[in-house]
Amino acid sequence: MINPKTVVNFYNLLKNQRLDISQLRELQNQKLRKIIKHAYDNVIYYHKLFDSAGILPEDIRSVNDLHKIPITTKSCLRDLDIREIISKNARPDDCIKMITSGESGIPFEFYLGPEEYDYWKLLLLRFHMANGMRLTDKCTVLAYPLRFPKNKRWFQRLGVLRHIYISALDPAKKYTDKIIKSNPDVILGYASALKLFAKEAEKRKDINIRPKSILSSGEMLDSETRFIVKKTFGIQIADLYSVIETGPIAWECPFHEGYHINIDSVVLECVKNGKIASYGEKGRLICTNLFNFTMPMIRYSVNDVAVLTKKTCSCGRGFPLLEKIEGRSLDFITLPDDRVISPAVILIMLRRLIGQAQHKVIQKEKDKILIQLVPGKNFREESIASLKREMQKELNAAINIDVEIVEEIKKSRSGKMRSVISEVANNL
Ligand SMILES: [Zn+2]
Structure with a gap:
């Protein structure tokens, strides 16, 4: 059955889309104080880090105080014993283990609890639903086969969140056939795999599917892919920016005026030469996760470059915007x-x-x-x-x-x- 807490989280995540920026900031600061205190009291690494910087959890009252905490990089964590970076009450055997994608070439193991993993999924669902997906829609997912879930959840048998998985290891021609045959309402996939799909679909005259949304994640989405998808299917592809260690960070809504930052679930800082970058200026991203109490990630350097904007989106959501994200471009x-x-x-x-x-x-x-x-x-x-x-x-x-x-x-x-x-x- 579904955990009641997951239902409450889902309700709150949808509701947060109607909050204004000041309400969202207040919520973000509350969650920040909670995770900071938890990390200091329960995680050896952060206890030592705070001590070395001469700060206590009480010194971090809001996002504006975050700069007092030293930045953590992947290299700081990957050689430490798991017991130093995981909460003292957490048992790795009961957790979901993920290995970071290694775009930077430095993978490391990362843990989160089952409820936190559900929360992560809900953040994805919010992005999907904001882009027109309904719970009863048929979604075709283009992905790496070993990631396909082995069993269907009970609600999927009732026609809720139906997913059809297609291997991105197949030749593009073959998986394009399969996607067309699945006649999806929504198509999800890595940006690069969707690029191959869009290229293949563009060549065909007999495309008779009309997905209402095509949603990408996991890599840089280039303008060529955006162009071909629009030309072939008449809709704009919407992208999600997500990092394994910190979860889904920012996403596009149907207005495509930037990437909405999930500030109810993360704190995103854009830093240039050790200082907060101004609006419109390129900066390196530092992210703090606000929902993973199993393995907190505080001021974690995600190594991508982005530009924050002061503009607000015409959709009316209070989440601030990232103008653009750079980095993570890889070869086929x-x-x-x-x-x-x-x-x-x-x-x-x-x-x-x-x-x-x-x-x-x-x-x-x-x-x-x-x-x-x-x-x-x-x-x-x-x-x-x-x-x-x-x-x-x-x-x-x-x-x-x-x-x-x-x-x-x-x-x-x-x-x-x-x-x-x-x-x-x-x-x-
Ligand atoms: Zn919007």
Whole structure:
């Protein structure tokens, strides 16, 4: 059955869309004080961090005080023992474990409780519903097959939140056929996989599906994909900006005037040279999660660059806007049979196979992939052979995979860590 708390959370999340900015800020500050106190009292890492900075939870009364807390990066956390970063009452065995996507090449394990995981899903649902999805709609999800849920929930059997899952590992032609056959009301997927779908659909004259929403997440959504979706289906694709460690952060509504920041669930700071960036100025994003008490993320550096705007959206929602988000642009991989594989799929596959080892994928030729690895904790030499085997099997392709153990992954000239690079020209 559904947890009553989930029903209350759902009601509140929908209601928060009608609050004005000052009410939302007040709610955000209340939640912030609660998570700060919890983190200091229950998480060894934050207790030490606050002590080292000479601050107490009482010093953080609002978002304006947050700058007193030092920024936490992935590197600060990934080598610590799990007991130092998880709440003392939480048991990892009872939690949902996620491994971060590793766009930056540095994956790490992340935990949240079952109720918190439900809350996360509700944030997704709010984004979907704001873009026209009804609970009884048929949704087709284009994703990595090992992510498909094994069982249907009871309400799905009653026709609520019906989801059809389609593998993004199939050739784009094949999954486009399947999506068309599923005749969906809503299509969900990684931005890059949806790009391939949109390209394939554009070529066809006989497209007879009329989805009311196409929703992307997980990667940069480029303007070309937006253009083709609009041209082929007559609707605008709406994008969600989400980070595994902090959850769904910001999303587009049908007005497309920016990304609404979920300030009832996160605090997002945009920082330039150690100071809060002005409106309209590019800054690096720092995020504080307000709902994960199992493994709090406070002032966590998410490594993407964005621009905050003072403008408000014509939809009337009080959530402030991000004007644009930059970063997380990755290359597609083209296999010998000309299948073009979404980089998001490659990253998900890798993190399942090699856990916390830092990595970079370089495609040299169609049948040649080099994986550079910086072994993390728990890494075993034997994993390399199984990595090669599993990747060949999952990609269903005759490719040579070389694994090179390195001390560090070098950044590109732009200073960005690009974790999937292809030197093979693709037909995109
Ligand atoms: Zn809006």
